[in-house]
Structure formats: C-alpha cells, structure tokens
Amino acid sequence: MVVKNICCIGAGYVGGPTMAVIAYKCPDIKVTVVDVNESRIKAWNDEDISNIPIYEPGLEDIVAEARGRNLFFSTNVEKAIDEAEMIFISVNTPTKTYGLGKGKAADLKYIELCARQIASVAKTDKIVVEKSTLPVRTAEAIKSILDNTGNGVKFQILSNPEFLAEGTAVKDLLNPDRVLIGGENDEDGIIAINALVDVYANWVDKEKILTTNVWSSELSKLTANAFLAQRVSSINAMSELCEKTGADVNEVAKAIGMDSRIGSKFLKASVGFGGSCFQKDILNLVYIAKSYGLNEVADYWEQVIIMNDHQKRRFASNIVKTLYNTVSGKKIVFLGWAFKKDTNDTRESAAIYIADDLLNEQANIAVYDPKVSEYKILSDLDYLGTRSETENRRGVEVYIDPYEACKDAYAIAVLTEWDEFKNYDWEKIYKDMRKPAFVFDGRNILDGEMLKSIGFVFQSIGK
Numbered sequence: 001m002v003v004k005n006i007c008c009i010g011a012g013y014v015g016g017p018t019m020a021v022i023a024y025k026c027p028d029i030k031v032t033v034v035d036v037n038e039s040r041i042k043a044w045n046d047e048d049i050s051n052i053p054i055y056e057p058g059l060e061d062i063v064a065e066a067r068g069r070n071l072f073f074s075t076n077v078e079k080a081i082d083e084a085e086m087i088f089i090s091v092n093t094p095t096k097t098y099g100l101g102k103g104k105a106a107d108l109k110y111i112e113l114c115a116r117q118i119a120s121v122a123k124t125d126k127i128v129v130e131k132s133t134l135p136v137r138t139a140e141a142i143k144s145i146l147d148n149t150g151n152g153v154k155f156q157i158l159s160n161p162e163f164l165a166e167g168t169a170v171k172d173l174l175n176p177d178r179v180l181i182g183g184e185n186d187e188d189g190i191i192a193i194n195a196l197v198d199v200y201a202n203w204v205d206k207e208k209i210l211t212t213n214v215w216s217s218e219l220s221k222l223t224a225n226a227f228l229a230q231r232v233s234s235i236n237a238m239s240e241l242c243e244k245t246g247a248d249v250n251e252v253a254k255a256i257g258m259d260s261r262i263g264s265k266f267l268k269a270s271v272g273f274g275g276s277c278f279q280k281d282i283l284n285l286v287y288i289a290k291s292y293g294l295n296e297v298a299d300y301w302e303q304v305i306i307m308n309d310h311q312k313r314r315f316a317s318n319i320v321k322t323l324y325n326t327v328s329g330k331k332i333v334f335l336g337w338a339f340k341k342d343t344n345d346t347r348e349s350a351a352i353y354i355a356d357d358l359l360n361e362q363a364n365i366a367v368y369d370p371k372v373s374e375y376k377i378l379s380d381l382d383y384l385g386t387r388s389e390t391e392n393r394r395g396v397e398v399y400i401d402p403y404e405a406c407k408d409a410y411a412i413a414v415l416t417e418w419d420e421f422k423n424y425d426w427e428k429i430y431k432d433m434r435k436p437a438f439v440f441d442g443r444n445i446l447d448g449e450m451l452k453s454i455g456f457v458f459q460s461i462g463k
C-alpha cells in the first residue's frame, strides 16, 4: 500500500517539526497538520516564516520549502481525517493533575478524544499511528475505541515513538539514529507497518528502521527516556559529591565517558533536567510498575526524579546561603528560562522551580532569555499556583536586554546553556552590579577563571 495522504492531529513540538520533515522529504505525499488551537495554526501559516510557533534551528527553511506545496496547517480536523489514509496522533499527554494516578499517570483524555473523533469521521480504512509518548498498552485502548465506535471501517494501529530532542529536532529528524515502528504481526498489521516503513525509507536507511510488536515499541520509548534521564541524575549525584571532595565533575565525566561501555554523551552536570518528556515518562513508568505490584522497579526509577528535584532545590538554597542567608529584596538575574538551549519550550524547566524557591525567599527576579516571551515566563509561574498572579508579577521582571537585566543585581544564575552567554562583555556586566558580584553557573558553560579575574565570586556545578 502506498500512502498519498497523511494527517497529523496536534501541531506542537513533536507533530509540527516531524510532519514538516516528512513533507519536505516526501513531495508526493500530502501532509496536513491539524490542531484545535486556532492561534497556533494561524502562526504556522504566518506569511512571515519567522513567526511559526516553534523555534528550532533549521525549521523555518524546511517549512518555507514544503508549506503550500504538500504541507498544510489547518483547524479543520474532520476534513483532514476523512481525506487521509494514515493519521498520526501527536497530541499532548500531560501527567494527570486529578483523580486516580494524579501526579503520576499520563492523562490520556486528549488521545481518547482523538480516537473518538477518528472513529466518528472515518469512512474508509485508516492506519492510525501513535506518535505521542504514551504508556504501554495505549495502542490497545485506542484500538478498542476505534473498533467499537466506528462505522465498520478497519483500523490498524501502529506505535511510532518520536526520539527527536528539542533544539536539534530538524537534525534528529533528517538523520535519526533509528526509527521504531511497532505493529501487529498479522497480514494487515504487516501491510500497515510496511506502509509507514516506506514513508521513512524516502530518506532513512532501511537498516535503521526497526519493526517490533506494539508493546515493545511503546515500552522502548519510555525506557530510552528513563535511561537518558538516569544518566543526568547520576552525574548530578556525583556533582554534589565532587563539591564536597574537591573533585571536578567535568573531569570525572570525561574520564568515565571514554569507557566505550559508558560513552561520553549525556554526562553534563546541570541544575537539573527539564522538558516535557523525562519526568512525565519516568512517572509513567513508575505508575505502570506499581500497578503490576513491581515496587522495587518503581522505587528504582522514582529515585531519578527525587535526585533531580534535589539538584534543583540545592541550587536555589545555595544561592540563598551564599548571599549571606538572605535574598529578600535582592535582584537576582536568571540568564535563560528555556529547559535547554535552542528551544523556546519551557515545560518543566529547572528555572521555573528555582524562581519559585527564590520568590519564596522574597528575591526580585530579573529574567532574560533570548527566545522565551514574558507571557510564557509569567504563566509558567502562575501555573504552579504557589502565589497569586499579582505577587508573581511583583517579584519577577522580564528583560529584552541582558545588560539591563544585570544592572544593580546582586547575583546572576545561568539556567540555560545558550551559547550567547559565553560571549557577553562580562567586564561591563561586573561594573554595573552590586559588589561582591556573584555568578552561579548552573550549566558549567562560563569561563570561571576569566570571571574570577574580573572580580566575580564564581560558583558552578560539581567543582
């Protein structure tokens, strides 16, 4: 079977870039990305390409080439479902904030809504691809909804987890380490799997396209994210020990990373991992393990999150401690708000939690991030519900000029590893700050010796 028409439900950080690259690489396939969020779709369709709603290096060029040719963004969900042979579900699956599994299980209400909508609209057979990160056995739930509410139409469900990392999405999509496709091992299942393999084979080596059963595919995604997060928590745990013993975490990371069994990637000590996936996926894994009574498995993975929360908290409390046990009324600058560089995404960013802690200590926080808007920063804090919106606006000021942000500040905290921070005129920044002037580098990106020679009191992670 040859797919000519793809629809993707959800025009977010996963659906948007993934579909843009499929359309770019497969000019013969019409790709329509739909979303209920009108302003998001409007932004994707903005004539000024720099206004597309997601910042990813290289994405503008890909969208500029494919949009209007075979890539379309629309709010007409039903029409797109009706026309497509293959439908990707790429909607958000946040952690539940209510009821059973609150704070742990994934909230599948958006997925279920999609499944019901597909079932009610479809008049011809469809291949439904789950692209969002989902708990194991979601495909089964989707199948049950589709098979029991449809109009006698046949559905094949595939699991095709996305492994792209934000900030490098385009690069990861153009040149993935692997593509994973899970499906049923019967005649129709294999036809569906092959149809999706053929889409990717337009630009990905066949050897890199793995096919498995649905459950292995679903669980591999959770496992990959759990392992990656675990590496960050492991090196962060060592960073605290390094600070006490006089070892240097960068030296330790380098030394262990050269062991080919360990590998050098994902060993950067930091203020704590963020992003929409790591915490959510581990919580999910913990929830699933517990639901099968596997308490040791659950506890093992939960520790990764406990360590991450500890790393964020101790960064904030170290700032307070170093500033003579009080930050009340003191201006503290946050360089960076995004959860990592080269993205405007802030979900679960460490900066949010550190700001929350410091606001509890009555600090005045000045934020500068090259890509994150004031609106986003304030709504991230409001969402926590720790204090009123008015109080958040009283305690936080967002700047568009980093030098202005640093004027009269007592301390600077680097929370995102944006490259531009390295090349600032640090002498000028020092001149305009209160003395002693402190820098807390939560990403280990600044040249500490240089800063100290200017006069800063400099602290970084794991040294």
Ligand code: UDX
Pocket: none
């Ligand atoms: C280990 C370290 O590898 C080595 O670098 C260090 O110098 C000494 O400790 P060793 O204990 O000799 O070496 O063997 P290793 O290959 O690491 O295996 C240790 C145990 O882990 C074995 O029981 C092995 O069967 C087990 N193992 C290893 C697994 O169960 N699964 C694996 O994937 C790898």
Ligand code: UDX
Pocket: 162, 163, 164, 165, 166, 167, 225, 228, 232, 265, 266, 267, 268, 269, 270, 271, 272, 273, 274, 275, 276, 277, 278, 339, 340
């Ligand atoms: C992650 C996975 O990498 C990706 O495969 C999956 O599809 C989605 O989840 P993402 O969250 O976009 O991607 O970014 P990632 O690069 O994994 O970083 C996650 C967090 O870990 C960031 O806050 C980052 O700063 C932090 N991190 C990463 C570290 O603190 N140290 C490291 O060594 C690596």
Ligand code: ADP
Pocket: 009, 010, 011, 012, 013, 014, 015, 034, 035, 036, 037, 040, 077, 090, 091, 092, 093, 110, 113, 114, 132, 276
């Ligand atoms: P991700 O990082 O997984 O891509 P995002 O939150 O960035 O998550 O994107 C998910 C998108 O899915 C949002 O833009 C949201 O509006 C959209 N969405 C959620 N439910 C539906 C639905 N039933 N129909 C269409 N779009 C949906």
